[in-house]
Amino acid sequence: MTPPAPASPDARIDGPALVLRVDDLVVRYGAAVALDGVNLTVARGEMVALIGANGAGKTTLLNTLSGVLTPAAGRIELGGRLAHVPEGRELFADLTVDDNLRLGAWRAPSRDTGPIYDVFPKLRNLAARRAGHLSGGEQQMVAIGRALMAAPDLLAVDELSQGLAPIVVQEIGSHLVRLNEEVGLSVLLVEQNARLALDLCPRAYVLETGRVAEEGPSARLRQEAAVQHAYLGGHVSS
Numbered sequence: 001m002t003p004p005a006p007a008s009p010d011a012r013i014d015g016p017a018l019v020l021r022v023d024d025l026v027v028r029y030g031a032a033v034a035l036d037g038v039n040l041t042v043a044r045g046e047m048v049a050l051i052g053a054n055g056a057g058k059t060t061l062l063n064t065l066s067g068v069l070t071p072a073a074g075r076i077e078l079g080g081r082l083a084h085v086p087e088g089r090e091l092f093a094d095l096t097v098d099d100n101l102r103l104g105a106w107r108a109p110s111r112d113t114g115p116i117y118d119v120f121p122k123l124r125n126l127a128a129r130r131a132g133h134l135s136g137g138e139q140q141m142v143a144i145g146r147a148l149m150a151a152p153d154l155l156a157v158d159e160l161s162q163g164l165a166p167i168v169v170q171e172i173g174s175h176l177v178r179l180n181e182e183v184g185l186s187v188l189l190v191e192q193n194a195r196l197a198l199d200l201c202p203r204a205y206v207l208e209t210g211r212v213a214e215e216g217p218s219a220r221l222r223q224e225a226a227v228q229h230a231y232l233g234g235h236v237s238s
Helices: 058-065 097-103 114-119 121-126 136-148 166-183 194-200 218-223 225-231
Strands: 018-029 032-043 047-051 073-078 082-085 154-158 186-191 203-208 211-217
Touching: 018 058, 018 186, 032 047, 032 058, 032 186, 032 211, 047 058, 047 166, 047 194, 058 073, 058 082, 058 154, 058 186, 082 136, 097 136, 114 121, 114 136, 121 136, 136 154, 136 166, 154 166, 166 186, 166 194, 186 194, 194 218, 194 225, 203 218, 211 218, 211 225, 218 225
Parallel strands: 047 186, 047 203, 082 154, 154 186
Antiparallel strands: 018 032, 018 073, 203 211
C-alpha cells in the first residue's frame, strides 16, 4: 500500500508550481526580532533543507508556518495542507502507537493507519505499545507517521536527527526520500545537522540570526567556504 494521498491544493497560492511561498516574513518575541525579512519557497515534489545554528530561527519559522506564532509582517502562502513534525516529537506517551497515529487524522478523510505501517514496517508490531516505551528512532517514525495521517502536501520536519544514532537517522531519512520520490510529497527539512540535510535535500537555505544568509543547490552550498567552516567542520564530506 502507499501512504495517504496528498490533499488537493487550495487556491491560496498562484499557479501549480509552488506548495509554499514565504515573503519578507518578520516574527518578533516582544522587542526581539526572531525572523527578519525571510523569503523561502518550496516547489511541489521538492525536498528543501533549512539549516542553521541553534537559535537561528529555524523552529520559529516552522511554528509560524503552522500557525503557532503570528508574524509581525510578511506573507505566507500555502498551496495545500501542511503537516508539522515538531522538535522533540511531542507524542502522547501513555497512548499506543496506533492511537498516536490516529490523532494526526482529525481533519483527514481517513483514519486508516494501515498505510503508515507500509511506510514504517517496524511500527506494525508495535501498534499496541505505548509510545513512551519506544526507542527514540521508533518515536520519530510515529511522529512522522502521525503527520502523514493528515494527508499533507508539504511535510515540515523539525530536527529529524535530534537525539538519534546516525544509522537510525539515515534509515528514517531514506523513508522521507522514498515518500518524496514515490508519491511526490514535498518536504521542508529544518535541521541543525547540516551534513545530513544537504545530503537528503537537493536545495537548501542557510538561516543565520533570523535572516537567510545563503540559498541554492545543496551541491554548491557544500563547496562554499563559509558553509564548510560554519556547518561542515571545515571540509567537504567525501
